[in-house]
Amino acid sequence: MAFQELLDQVGGLGKFQILQMVLIVPFLVMTACQMFLENFTTVIPGHRCWVHTLDNDTVSDNDSGILSPDTLLRIFIPLDSDLRPEKCHRFIHPQWQLLHLNGSVTNMTEPDKETCLDGWVYDQSSFPSTIVTEWDLVCNYQSQKSVVQSLFMAGMLVGGLIGGHLSDRFGRKLILRWCLLQLTVVGTSAAFVSNFHIYCLLRFLSGCSSIIILANDGMLITEWIRPPSRVMVITVISCALSVGHILLGGLAFVFREWRTLQLVVSVPFLVFFFSSRWLVESARWLIINNKPEEGLEALRKVAYTNGMQNAGDALTMENHMGRRTTQTLFMFLVGLSVLVNTFVPQEMQTLRVALASVGISCAAASVTSFSVHIFELIPTVLRARALGLETVASRCGATLAPLLMMLMEYLSILPWIIYGVSPIIAGLAVLILPETRNLPLLDTLHDVKNNKEFSRKVNEINSFVKVTKF
Incomplete structure (x- = not known):
């Protein structure tokens, strides 16, 4: 009997499929948070050069006198074209004469400037800390911020190549569980590292895991679904990713310190790892990979959960x-x-x-x-x-x-x-x-060659596996 016929017998969208989706949808939501995490952890806040007289508490308390912080800032930090303090330069020497200028002076010699040799002072009103403030990824070092995002994308690329092969070889569920555990470890570790290069490596590994989780989640749902309901299910998957984007914004509003936010979006994957043990491996994959007994056992489990009542017949879209x-x-x-x-x-x-x-x-x-x-x-x-x-x-x-x-x-x-x-x-x-x-979904290359008849026979190199109704 063709797999599609067996799926019709056990229920193509019943209680089992709904429970499978209930388990998987949270994986998708939090994985979306991981994918767009840099939108908040790499925010570049307002900043300027650190100045000894301005930012050393001892000196400021004793020597500032009646001069306000804005006045002192004018003496030590040059203004840009928008008349705002420059972000990457400071005066080599204090420019006291600027206090007595009420307007612009065209013939005045430009004071000598230097880069921020002693670091930067950051505006912490919106985000107490980001990886930018953690490792001073501003001015001449601002390009390193893009390295983090590029490495995560590169991880997704590598994970897509390797994960696809591993999933077809060892099964969707096994590789999914491994990636859930890996993302728990590397994501949590990234919240505690003090070295920028190690952080980049951990984000690369997070990208590898994230894309495999997304792909295998989709397969563990869709390979159990009848054709009339497949569009609705994949739409639910897409909506779950959108919910993840919305949730990340809310989490970033509550947890504004980057290490805390990193931890919050990583720890749940440990819970997902344990809950994934209740997922059922794709019977299609089991049968195609010469594991018909395990495939039939999975089908029996689905039939038992769905009550053998073809629960999906009335739910089509x-x-x-x-x-x-x-x-x-x-x-x-x-x-x-x-x-x-x-x-x-x-x-x-x-x-x-x-x-x-x-x-x-x-x-x-x-x-x-x-x-x-x-x-x-x-x-x-x-x-x-x-x-x-x-x-x-x-x-x-x-x-x-x-x-x-x-x-x-x-x-x-x-x-x-x-x-x-x-x-x-x-x-x-x-x-x-x-x-x-x-x-119906195609299972083998033989099905592709004979797609006009959509044969659901399971072919191996020199053998034929017959799947019968139990």
């Missing part, structure tokens, strides 16, 4: 236009919103924000549709590897996008034209792919 048409439509809208916004005057802020909102919404919808399509196009034996390659492509895109802004030196609207035209071309390319709406 489909994008009715099909995968290809839906993706093409939304990607066209993304491209058009970018192109139109490019030529809207800056003064029309309401219209610009509205167009940007439409573009972001359509982009999210197209990503959801794409997630459904890729799961249905790729057979079970290669699905994790394919998701790994998809991760590589997305990371390359994320890396390339900021570089395109350099083209503004030649033509100010050129990057935005590229951003607008690219999704339109990609939407047309989607039409080349086969439609998979309401079709």
Whole structure:
């Protein structure tokens, strides 16, 4: 009997699938927090050079006299073009004569300046500390802030490549549990390190774990779902990631010290590691990897949980236009919103924000549709590897996008034209792919070759495994 028929027998969206999602959704929410953690831990607060007379408590108390802090600041710190204290320079010698100037003097010699040799003073009103203030990643060292973010993305790229292979080889659940434990260890350790390079290494390892958790969570849900309900389930996954983004903002508002925030978004993964023991391995993967008895045992567990009542029959939801048409439509809208916004005057802020909102919404919808399509196009034996390659492509895109802004030196609207035209071309390319709406998931390469009949036979190199109804 084909696996899809067995899944229909035990329930394609019943109590078991709901419980599986209840266990997995928190993993997705907190993983999203890990992915965007640098939005808050690498904030660059207002800063200026440390000055002995200003910032040494003993000297300030004795020598400041009747001079206010702002007055002293004017003596020791030069002003930038916006008449604000410079962030990266200070006067070599105090400029007392500046106290007597009521206006600008054009023929005055520019006082000698130097870099912040003694460190910086930071504005702690919003964030008591960040990794920027921890390791002084400002001025000449500001580029190192980007290193942290790049290394996390590089970790996701490497994790996508390695994790996909390991998941197809050793199973979705085993690799997921390992990554949950790894993220607990490296994430928690990052909250206590005092060396910047070690912190970078730990964030790289966090990126490796995060992408594997996302991919395997998705497979452990979708490979248990009937085709009519798959869109709804993947939409829930996308919404879970969005909830994670919202939650991170709230956590960052409450826990503003970067080490505390790092700890708060890492410790829950220890709980997830223990709760993941109740997840059920994908029966598809078990059967395809010559473990039919374990696969049937998993199916029996599902049947018992669902009461053998086909609980999913009444819960169906489909994008009715099909995968290809839906993706093409939304990607066209993304491209058009970018192109139109490019030529809207800056003064029309309401219209610009509205167009940007439409573009972001359509982009999210197209990503959801794409997630459904890729799961249905790729057979079970290669699905994790394919998701790994998809991760590589997305990371390359994320890396390339900021570089395109350099083209503004030649033509100010050129990057935005590229951003607008690219999704339109990609939407047309989607039409080349086969439609998979309401079709069962492919399991083997044999199924791909015979996708017109969608045979669900399980083929091995020189043997045939027959799966029967129990």
